[in-house]
Amino acid sequence: RHPDVIEMDAASRTGVDDMREVIEATRFRPMQARTKVFVIDEVHMLSRNAFNALLKTLEEPPPHVKFVFATTEIRKVPITVLSRCQRFDLRRVRIAELVGLFGRIAVKEDVTIEPAALEQIARSADGSVRDGLSMLDQAIAQAEGAITTAQVVDMLGLADREAVFELMDAVMGGKPVAALAITDRAYERGADLGALLQDLLELLHTVTRLKSVPALRDSHELPEAERTRGAEFADRLSVPVLARAWQMLLKGVGEVEIAPDRRAAAEMVLIRLCHVSDMPTPGDLIRRLTSGGTPGAPGPAAPPGGGGGGARAVANGAPMISAEPVVQAGPRLGTFRDVVAWVGEQKEAMLHAHLLHSVHLVRFAPPVIELRPQAEAPRDLSSKLSALLSDATGTRWTIAVSRDAGETTIAEQGSAADTARKTAAADHPLVRAIMAAFPGARIDTVHDKTADAYGLPASVPDVPDMPDFAPPDAEYFDEEPMEIDL
Incomplete structure (x- = not known):
């Protein structure tokens, strides 16, 4: 109410003309106080031109004028304005x-x-x-x-704090009947079940903090209920179980916000939480499987509070009597040819074709590959191959571009190997006899069952220069199975 304190809402007055009124008012001295104060709320809503109009006054303000800018979006305020202000960040009150x-x-x-x-x-x-x-x-x-x-x-429109603790106990204890009874009472009182899940999410975070920082149990920053009952939950539940419930509840809160029936969505979230309460965590399940135990049975490797498991540890609800360790093998990338073949399996047709015909291998030292691409190779070949390998293996791969000559392309190596096989086959006594018996016959293809998809020997590592690859002698055809099309 002071005549020398002028407040302006920048959310509704954002233009240059509004700033000109402020600038004009700064020319007049205060009527009662020593200083005239201009309070501009939500200052980040001002337009760029309005900020520019105010900038000159901020650089050389009259001695009797003070500006107070308030905002919740400090990043939207131009740096030219921030550099001419004193900044005070107001913290939340405990x-x-x-x-x-x-x-x-x-x-x-x-x-x-x-x-x-x-x-x-x-x-x-x-x-x-x-x-x-x-x-x-x-x-x-x-x-x-x-x-x-x-x-x-x-x-x-909130849920009673005691009801939130009871809901936490019902959910983490796998009691859907008790959990739904609590939501029914809260709904009858007019409480928003979305807010109830928010309260449960907050309590879950508090319990996790008590689990991670035991000193908080003696701190007066938390209310008495959180310190006593929250500590009981922290002693009973493990961090993996709390983290799993947090992720499910966080997703469930978002589902409630977009669901046509908020009550039904909230109840479905709580039922899911009750269902997984006694399931072992993924780490606990792996330890039990690798130790040869039953996933549903408690074992010495189970962390305290990790859940007792049971028949619901299996996706379809059927009990699991025994299980062998399941090892999901990643791609075997022992050679550059393995990499190229794996890329072909990923349905990356263009990338696979360029790796076959347009790339020369310089050095293969996983996770580093040095290549010399030809002119027709795309510029993003290295980045695409690196991203594909990193996603598949979980390790960051580096695809370096080199100017060294390197090896011939895999397509050229396959062509040279095919020529070598034809030459070796033509020198075989049996083949020569057939050629003599059938004048005009020629060797069309030679099928080597030990070769890979590119016609290269699978057991022989990549060679630097395929034209110098020595063809196998006649004994090779006597020992290894080979088919010759004439």
Whole structure:
């Protein structure tokens, strides 16, 4: 109400003309105070031209003028403006401090309010004094006499804190009947089940913090209920179980927001959480499988609180009596030819073709491959091959481009090997006899059952120069199976 304090909402007045009014008002001296203060709220909403119009005044402000800019999006404020301001980052006020503040206000207003109700208001304020005061004022206006926790919960449309602890106990204990009964009572009171899941998510985070930082159990930053009952959950549940529940609940909160029926979506989320409560974690399941045990039976490798397992540890619900260790082998990439063949299996036709015909191998030292691509090879060949290998193996691969000559292409190596096989076959006594018996006959193809898909010997490593590859002698054809098409 002070005549020398001028407030402007930048969310509704964003143009240059609005800034010109402010600049014009800075020329006049204050009427009562020593300083004229301009408060611009949500300053990040100003347009670029409005900021530019205000910049000159910020560089050389009159001695009797002070600007106060308030924003929740500091990154949207131009750096030219930030460099001419003093910045004060306001932190969220702790729940304990808000409870003390609201308690003192209630005493001055001669209002009786339960401590749990004060904690509920402070928690819902989310660190904002202004929002908390608005809720307290609303609770005072609605209450007739003392303000109880139930009245505050009904006013804010929240679930009772005790109900959240009971829901946590039911969900982590695999009790869907009890969990749905709690949601039914909360729904009858008018509570939003989406907010109930949010409260459960917050409690799950608190329990995980108590599990990771045991010193918090003696800290006064948390309310008494979180320190006592939350510590019980922390002792009973393992971190993998808490992390799995967090991921499922986090996804479930998003499902509730987009679902046509929020109650049905929330109940489905809670049923899923109850269903997986006694399932072993993936790490526990792997340890049991590799040790030859039954996934549903508890074993010495099971961490405390990791769940007891059971028949539901199997996807279809059938009990598993015994299981062999399952090892999912990755691609075998012992040679560059293995890499090229694997790329072909991934249905990367263009990349596979270029690796066959347009690339010369310089050095193969996994996870580093040096190549000399030809002019027709695409520029992004290295990046595509690196990304494909890294995703498949979980290891970062480096595909370097070299100017060294390197080997011939795999297609050229296969062609040279095929020529060598034809030459060796033509020198075989049996083949020569056939050629003499059938004048005009020629060797069309030679099928080597020991060769790979590129016509190269599978047991022979990549050779630097295939034209110098020595053809096998006649004994080779006597020992190894080979077919010759004439």
